[in-house]
Amino acid sequence: MSEYRRFGHTIKEHVITVPWDYDSPEDSAETFELYAREIIPPGGEDKPALLYNQGGPGFPAPRPLGLSGLLAKGLERYRWILMDQRGTGRSHRIDGLSPEADRSVERLRLLRQDNIVRDAERLREHLGLEKWSLFGQSFGGFCITSYLSLAPQSVERAFLTGGLPTLDKGVDDLYRTTFAKLKYRHDLFTTQFPWVQGRIEEIINHLDNSAEILPTGERLSSRRFRTIGLELGRGSGFDSLAYLLEEPFRTVDGEKRLRSDFLSQVGSRVSFQSGPLYAAIHESIYGGVGKLGATNWAAQRIRAEFPEFAEAGTYLTGEHIFPWQFEEDPALRPFRESAQALAQHEWGEKDAMYDVAALGAAEPVAAAAIYLDDIFVPFEDSMATAAAYRDLRPMVSNRYQHNGVHVDGAGILGELFRLADDH
Known part of the structure; x- marks a missing residue:
């Protein structure tokens, strides 16, 4: 463990060894450093701990450049624990340069939320904590x-922000809802x-009739251009687009050409270079929910039910991941075969990540920010899950989009603190 001072605070770094597969025999399990x-x-050495659960999937915990907003608000009561989820950041990042074994379907299927929880439990034990509190944005x-x-x-x-998952809706039905909300x-x-x-x-x-090349060297297709619609689910997304x-x-x-600055900005929006795991494992986080076996590229299949989003449509698409992106995005090409295998993986009851009975009996008080217009995590499904918790206090708002915590993190977390305190 290393320790240093930054922003007037003490920073401690923790590294522990954990298994990739918790079901493997302990003496033969492959491991990585978390x-x-x-x-x-x-003066906060004795403050309780608050674990930051990063959104995504496939991205590491924040790297603070200062302590303001959400982080500052949390530090009023807690010391933050910023854990890089498995396969991200300094917890054995997996990308196109990783060994083939790291990009295999056998490895990718181990990166879901249930194993992230098991990693966190090992970290909690390492820190000598009997209990801690949790914050989670989105994923x-x-x-x-x-x-x-x-x-x-x-x-x-x-404390949850934009992150109450459906407990019983398969990914096909979930995407029918998210496409409707995106429309x-x-x-x-x-x-x-x-005019837009x-x-x-x-x-x-x-783009269908002219070859426009992105700064990363590949041709930009019209269908890939349309994935910039991810911005429609963010607070400033309308203006940004x-x-x-x-x-x-x-x-x-x-000759009519796309401007170089336009291509540069679009390229940064449609590339998964900074987080290829987001695309590679995205649909797998819904595996085992709703008694659905293989996800089988649900977004690609369900979009065909919406003419506006289908291949010949002209509406922008959102966070949905499509198989052709693994052909067109250089950052995703190394994951092409494993992503295809993961899409065909049959998830069973043993792969279920949520237990309704356990949620209904769990004693911890929870508070959640739930957004009415959320195109990533639908409002109706979030409210149904909130009702399944034994004690969850909702903060329902149409003031924010899915990224509300990045707009007013201190305000939102402060309200969640107030809700949790009121018992």
Whole structure:
């Protein structure tokens, strides 16, 4: 363990060895080093611990450049534990440069929320804590729901933002809901910016008939361009996309071309270079829910039910992952075969990550920010899951989109603290 001072706080780094597969015999299990950063406020060595469960999946814990907003609010009561989830950051990052064994389906299927919880339990024991509290944004809330299913006795309180997963809806039905909500957001976007739909269609037609090359060297297809719709689920997404789309073309030697700055910005939006695991394991986090076996590229199949989002459609798509992205994105090509195998993996009852009975009996008080217009984690499903908790106090809001905690983290966490205190 190393220790240093930063931002007037004590930073401790923890590294422990944990198994990849907790079902393997202990004497033969493959292992990796799990990393966590602890932030202790001045005089706060004895404050209780709050584990940060990162959204994603496939991304590491935050790397603070200062202590403000959400982190500062948490430090009023807790010391933060920022754990890099398995396969991310300093917890054995997996990407295109990793050995083939790390990119295998056998390894990818072990990166879901249930094993993240088991890693966290090993870390809690290493820290000598009988209990700790949990914070989770988005996928981090999925991890919390799994935590309270598997080890509720280790949890004091739980705070979730945009992260209450469906407990009984298979991924096909879930994506029917998210595509419907994405359609609403796209229509609202084009209502507020009436010129945008024509511009999107102009760009689609251009990309279908002209070769435009991204800074990373590959041709940009119209279907990949449409994945910039992820922004529609973020608080400033409408304005961000409108600025991007307002003047994308220029004329070069009499030929209509996309501007280089436009291609650069689109390239950064559609590339998974910073987090390829997000795409590689995304649908697997729903495996075993709703008694559905293989996810079988659910987003690709369900989009065909919505003409606006189908292959010939002209609506922007959201966080959904499609098999052709593993052909077109250089960062995903090394995962092509394993992602295909993971999509065909048959998830069974033993793979279930949530236990409704355990949630209903779990003693920890929970508080959750639930967003009415969330296109990532649907409101109706979140409320149904909230009702399954023994004691979850909801903060329901239409003020924020899915990334509300990045807009007003201190305000939201403060309200969740107040709700949890009121008992």
